[in-house]
Amino acid sequence: MISIKVDPKMKKALLTLAAKEFSSVSGILKKAAEKYMLEHGIDWREDGDDGAKK
16 A cells, blocks of 8 residues: 555646546555656556566
8 A cells, every 4th residue: 555645736636537538546555656667668557467466
């Protein structure tokens, strides 16, 4: 789990977008993070590490 703070205006815009796409804000942010990582050459799916803290 990751928590972030965003401007209330951004939160409202994210809620509007999520409703239009029949998604959740979490889903919208996950897609954005995945796209950003792929644009920077990071494919987390190929890492082999599940990301859990040990």
